[in-house]
Amino acid sequence: xxxxxxxxxxxxxxxxxxxxxxxxxxxxxxxxxxxxxxxxxxxxxxxxxxxxxxxxxxxxxxxxxxxxxxxxxxxxxxxxxxxxxxxxxxxxxxxxxxxxxxxxxxxxxxxxxxxxxxxxxxxxxxxxxxxxxxxxxxxxxxxxxxxxxxxxxxxxxxxxxxxxxxxxxxxxxxxxxxxxxxxxxxxxxxxxxxx
Amino acid sequence: xxxxxxxxxxxxxxxxxxxxxxxxxxxxxxxxxxxxxxxxxxxxxxxxxxxxxxxxxxxxxxxxxxxxxxxxxxxxxxxxxxxxxxxxxxxxxxxxxxxxxxxxxxxxxxxxxxxxxxxxxxxxxxxxxxxxxxxxxxxxxxxxxxxxxxxxxxxxxxxxxxxxxxxxxxxxxxxxxxxxxxxxxxxxxxxxxxx
DNA sequence: CGTCTATTTGAATGTACTCAAAAGCGGTGG
DNA sequence: CCACCGCTTTTGAGTACATTCAAATAGACG
Numbered sequence: 001x002x003x004x005x006x007x008x009x010x011x012x013x014x015x016x017x018x019x020x021x022x023x024x025x026x027x028x029x030x031x032x033x034x035x036x037x038x039x040x041x042x043x044x045x046x047x048x049x050x051x052x053x054x055x056x057x058x059x060x061x062x063x064x065x066x067x068x069x070x071x072x073x074x075x076x077x078x079x080x081x082x083x084x085x086x087x088x089x090x091x092x093x094x095x096x097x098x099x100x101x102x103x104x105x106x107x108x109x110x111x112x113x114x115x116x117x118x119x120x121x122x123x124x125x126x127x128x129x130x131x132x133x134x135x136x137x138x139x140x141x142x143x144x145x146x147x148x149x150x151x152x153x154x155x156x157x158x159x160x161x162x163x164x165x166x167x168x169x170x171x172x173x174x175x176x177x178x179x180x181x182x183x184x185x186x187x188x189x190x191x192x193x194x195x
Numbered sequence: 196x197x198x199x200x201x202x203x204x205x206x207x208x209x210x211x212x213x214x215x216x217x218x219x220x221x222x223x224x225x226x227x228x229x230x231x232x233x234x235x236x237x238x239x240x241x242x243x244x245x246x247x248x249x250x251x252x253x254x255x256x257x258x259x260x261x262x263x264x265x266x267x268x269x270x271x272x273x274x275x276x277x278x279x280x281x282x283x284x285x286x287x288x289x290x291x292x293x294x295x296x297x298x299x300x301x302x303x304x305x306x307x308x309x310x311x312x313x314x315x316x317x318x319x320x321x322x323x324x325x326x327x328x329x330x331x332x333x334x335x336x337x338x339x340x341x342x343x344x345x346x347x348x349x350x351x352x353x354x355x356x357x358x359x360x361x362x363x364x365x366x367x368x369x370x371x372x373x374x375x376x377x378x379x380x381x382x383x384x385x386x387x388x389x390x
Numbered sequence: 391c392g393t394c395t396a397t398t399t400g401a402a403t404g405t406a407c408t409c410a411a412a413a414g415c416g417g418t419g420g
Numbered sequence: 421c422c423a424c425c426g427c428t429t430t431t432g433a434g435t436a437c438a439t440t441c442a443a444a445t446a447g448a449c450g
Contacts, residue, residue: 132327147266
């Protein structure tokens with residue numbers, strides 16, 4: 001069994017216990033895929049066919065507004081799940097883009113396979129219930145910070161929360177996550193550096 | 196069976212089917228509670244003991260920052276679930292306040308009862324998995340708007356999305372949801388009215 | 391009726407954006 | 421291997437969106 005499989009099983013086992021047969025069945029539903037830096041997992045107007053678990057690298061989910069500006073909804077690095085959930089569930093065209101900020105390896109599960117998994121191993125309902133609970137809590141925290149913090153405070157929080165992630169991203173990408181312009185982030189960083 | 200029970204069963208039945216016995220068992224785990232306008236469901240530093248389903252009225256979840264300003268994370272009116280999920284799951288003191296914007300009736304389920312429910316009727320794992328998925332999608336949409344829209348655009352979106360809700364809330368409450376000051380919301384409304 | 395809070399309005403201020411130009415950096419091809 | 425091109429980052433000046441503070445008005449509640 002490869003590293004990727006070990007990582008995803010460790011992720012699953014945080015919330016539920018699988019026996020050998022269930023483990024094998026689960027792994028049989030997954031597909032490995034590699035996305036090169038600057039490559040796309042999903043483009044706007046495509047239907048999101050899979051949920052993806054990142055085993056290496058980092059994916060960025062973002063929208064492009066009418067003015068052509070990018071707004072990053074989330075980064076997903078190793079040991080995270082990502083995808084456009086809305087498009088995945090409804091099979092409607094996505095409004096989101098997902099690209100790789102560095103060479104990335106993922107394990108994917110299709111909608112049909114996930115439904116089968118829920119049927120055959122209902123424990124996965126529990127797993128994803130807990131996962132989405134946690135995702136909900138994390139997003140709520142982000143909304144709270146967007147409402148109450150200045151750009152500089154949000155930037156400091158970002159560094160605190162993912163200390164290793166900033167070095168792996170361009171400043172433009174970080175700025176689009178914080179909801180500010182790259183120019184303004186540059187100013188914040190200059191100010192921080194003086195301290 | 197009262198109106199409240201009918202409403203919550205209709206809510207549940209959107210995603211799973213319960214037989215008579217399961218229905219009775221589920222209802223036996225719930226507690227009805229009334230919260231008067233301006234009363235609290237939860238205060239900061241208390242542990243959130245229940246998840247709540249609103250059958251009448253409206254609850255508002257918010258934080259108070261260091262400067263004493265309120266920031267509204269969500270409104271929950273009839274047919275919605277609410278609570279401080281983080282505090283509920285970890286049984287740690289909450290950082291959130293939940294108050295009633297009008298006289299409100301809820302059905303509550305305690306953590307112990309919910310765990311029992313998951314044990315005895317695993318279908319509820321599926322129900323809450325779907326509920327949290329949808330909540331996640333809704334929150335992602337809000338983050339997207341906070342990143343890309345001006346205050347005026349966010350206000351229009353808010354009116355579009357919950358046409359009836361604004362009349363039930365004070366302008367201060369709406370402003371704290373949009374992430375702006377009541378003064379600025381007043382200005383936006385004046386501008387809109389001139390059209 | 392009086393008190394307390396919410397809303398309106400305006401002036402001064404601040405945070406963050408736009409536009410523009412220069413410098414830095416990374417990848418690609420010759 | 422170096423030169424060049426494109427993209428990112430830096431820096432600054434001017435601007436816009438939203439806040440703060442203050443004072444006046446309007447509403448809600450006992």
